[in-house]
Amino acid sequence: MVTVSKFAIENIINEKFRSILFITFFLITTVSVFMTDFFIDNMNAGLKYINKQHLADIMVVPSGYDKSAKEALFKGTACTVSFEKDPVSQIRLLEDVEAVSPELYLATLTVECCTAGGVQVIAIDPGTDFTVGKLLKSNKIKSLGVKNVVAGSDVGLSKGEKFDIYGNSFDVIGVLEETGTGYDKSVFISYDAANPITTSKKYKNIFSGERDLVSTVMVNLKKNADAEKTRRMIEQLNNGEGIKAYTPDSMVSELTEKIGIFKDISNIMNVFVVTVSLAAVFTLVSVNTEKRKNRIGSLLSVGISKWTIIRIFMNEYVYLFITGFTAGIILVLIIAYSLNPTIRQVLPVTYKSADVFSVFFNILKTFAVTIIMLAASVLFSFVEILKKEPAQLAEEQV
Amino acid sequence: MNILKVENIEKHFGKNGLGKTDFTVSSGEYLCITGESGCGKTTLLNIISGMLRPDGGKVFLNGKDIYGELKESSRIALRRGKIGYIMQGNTLIPELNVIHNICCPAELRGEKTDRETVDEIIERLEISNIVKSFPSEISGGEYRRVLLARILITKPEILLADEPTSNLDEKSAAKVRNILDEYASDKDKLLIISTHDNTFLSKCSRKLNIA
Numbered sequence: 001m002v003t004v005s006k007f008a009i010e011n012i013i014n015e016k017f018r019s020i021l022f023i024t025f026f027l028i029t030t031v032s033v034f035m036t037d038f039f040i041d042n043m044n045a046g047l048k049y050i051n052k053q054h055l056a057d058i059m060v061v062p063s064g065y066d067k068s069a070k071e072a073l074f075k076g077t078a079c080t081v082s083f084e085k086d087p088v089s090q091i092r093l094l095e096d097v098e099a100v101s102p103e104l105y106l107a108t109l110t111v112e113c114c115t116a117g118g119v120q121v122i123a124i125d126p127g128t129d130f131t132v133g134k135l136l137k138s139n140k141i142k143s144l145g146v147k148n149v150v151a152g153s154d155v156g157l158s159k160g161e162k163f164d165i166y167g168n169s170f171d172v173i174g175v176l177e178e179t180g181t182g183y184d185k186s187v188f189i190s191y192d193a194a195n196p197i198t199t200s201k202k203y204k205n206i207f208s209g210e211r212d213l214v215s216t217v218m219v220n221l222k223k224n225a226d227a228e229k230t231r232r233m234i235e236q237l238n239n240g241e242g243i244k245a246y247t248p249d250s251m252v253s254e255l256t257e258k259i260g261i262f263k264d265i266s267n268i269m270n271v272f273v274v275t276v277s278l279a280a281v282f283t284l285v286s287v288n289t290e291k292r293k294n295r296i297g298s299l300l301s302v303g304i305s306k307w308t309i310i311r312i313f314m315n316e317y318v319y320l321f322i323t324g325f326t327a328g329i330i331l332v333l334i335i336a337y338s339l340n341p342t343i344r345q346v347l348p349v350t351y352k353s354a355d356v357f358s359v360f361f362n363i364l365k366t367f368a369v370t371i372i373m374l375a376a377s378v379l380f381s382f383v384e385i386l387k388k389e390p391a392q393l394a395e396e397q398v
Numbered sequence: 399m400n401i402l403k404v405e406n407i408e409k410h411f412g413k414n415g416l417g418k419t420d421f422t423v424s425s426g427e428y429l430c431i432t433g434e435s436g437c438g439k440t441t442l443l444n445i446i447s448g449m450l451r452p453d454g455g456k457v458f459l460n461g462k463d464i465y466g467e468l469k470e471s472s473r474i475a476l477r478r479g480k481i482g483y484i485m486q487g488n489t490l491i492p493e494l495n496v497i498h499n500i501c502c503p504a505e506l507r508g509e510k511t512d513r514e515t516v517d518e519i520i521e522r523l524e525i526s527n528i529v530k531s532f533p534s535e536i537s538g539g540e541y542r543r544v545l546l547a548r549i550l551i552t553k554p555e556i557l558l559a560d561e562p563t564s565n566l567d568e569k570s571a572a573k574v575r576n577i578l579d580e581y582a583s584d585k586d587k588l589l590i591i592s593t594h595d596n597t598f599l600s601k602c603s604r605k606l607n608i609a
Contacts, residue, residue, distance in 0.1 A: 238574040300474060301447070390450070
């Protein structure tokens with residue numbers, strides 16, 4: 001039995017090269033549109049998380065190391081930085097300051113677990129820290145003992161495992177949920193566990209044998225306090241030397257700007273890819289229709305309606321489109337999930353897996369863009385079929 | 399009983415085309431259209447079959463102006479049994495085998511083909527040995543008989559054939575002629591062919607020479 005569907009499949013099989021070209025262009029378009037939206041959504045998800053969590057009102061870092069500290073916070077790039085002169089006690093004395101959380105960043109070399117490029121170890125005071133401490137609470141981790149560590153979601157450690165750093169062995173007592181920030185690639189210990197390391201003779205060349213070193217100070221302000229004013233005051237401490245302070249807005253606006261630039265570049269690329277694909281698919285469809293005019297004329301001569309002929313073409317193009325589209329979506333998802341750590345490393349911003357709804361919405365959006373592209377490509381040919389006399393379609397029979 | 403009346407039709411393609419033509423034929427007749435190459439024989443058949451709108455004139459089928467009164471979809475529907483048109487050239491679908499080519503006009507419309515009729519026509523046209531072959535695998539004579547089979551299963555009341563024996567060897571041409579003669583012998587049928595073949599011209603009931 002020859003059905004419209006079978007006829008379309010026969011056409012696909014018998015013109016393999018042309019079919020592969022069609023599928024390739026649909027795949028390229030799908031990958032381009034979907035991948036961009038997927039990545040931008042994931043970057044925004046990280047940004048949203050930071051906004052939602054509101055890590056601190058002001059972040060204070062040693063000047064000259066502000067880039068390293070920010071990269072450690074947002075991307076988890078391992079670094080070891082510390083203030084030459086601890087500003088914590090001075091900050092605490094400022095009028096509008098309500099709470100202060102010092103944190104120490106200790107970079108390690110690559111460890112045996114699966115994280116590339118070293119692990120950022122962050123020492124905190126679990127009793128008073130209101131940033132990481134908040135995360136520990138939300139992950140139901142009640143205490144952080146001297147021999148305990150808590151791992152970020154992307155470190156590759158599991159609860160119950162051992163984690164060795166600077167010659168000390170720790171028990172992993174929990175793994176935090178994904179935040180999209182550098183915390184995902186960090187391991188958290190207490191200051192009580194960090195001090196023996198920083199004061200040990202073995203690591204004197206790194207930590208100068210000092211205790212209670214500070215890499216960043218997270219500051220929370222009193223209600224209705226002027227964050228900008230306090231930020232400026234903090235930068236004037238120590239005679240205005242060695243301190244850089246940021247409000248979340250300034251930190252996040254930088255990220256927002258970077259995401260915006262990435263989005264703009266991606267959109268330009270998408271327009272280019274969709275235009276090229278549209279032109280290519282339009283040409284393929286036109287060549288295909290031209291090549292098959294004789295067959296169209298033949299079918300019309302035996303009483304097949306134009307609508308049935310258009311249905312044959314539509315079936316054929318829809319099968320090719322679905323194949324390319326599905327392959328494109330699967331390809332992006334495989335790339336995104338299998339290369340997740342590398343992508344996070346490469347992208348200059350926060351990156352957190354967006355929720356299923358966002359992914360589904362992006363699939364629908366990509367579907368709409370590519371199906372509109374297909375419709376625009378075939379419209380001209382279909383109008384030509386509908387408009388022309390049957391004998392004109394079978395030109396050599398005129 | 400079908401009456402086909404062609405009234406002053408003309409169609410031009412630049413300097414070529416079909417000049418004003420008139421005739422009336424009815425069931426039981428066997429009309430041969432002759433004329434030099436390029437004089438418009440194929441154009442005339444295209445117009446009669448409802449596949450090409452003339453520049454001027456009218457085509458009446460049983461009193462109905464097929465271009466003036468029928469929509470294009472209705473003209474296409476005429477070719478589902480009322481009119482059978484065997485076009486010149488290779489018009490079988492290359493991706494389908496012979497049996498699928500024969501049955502596809504009905505099956506694409508979602509209709510079931512009458513297997514007995516198909517078998518009987520295939521037998522009569524002596525193509526039962528090639529039903530599984532593809533158009534590219536069969537000879538010119540077989541090809542022409544498959545085209546005939548594809549039309550004959552629709553049991554057309556009017557059969558139009560454009561140069562049905564051109565480029566065929568004598569043996570193949572004879573087989574095609576026999577089938578068309580058999581069709582023309584039915585008093586309820588009307589056969590119109592365009593040809594240069596003298597054998598047809600000697601057997602037809604009427605001749606129309608186009609200048």
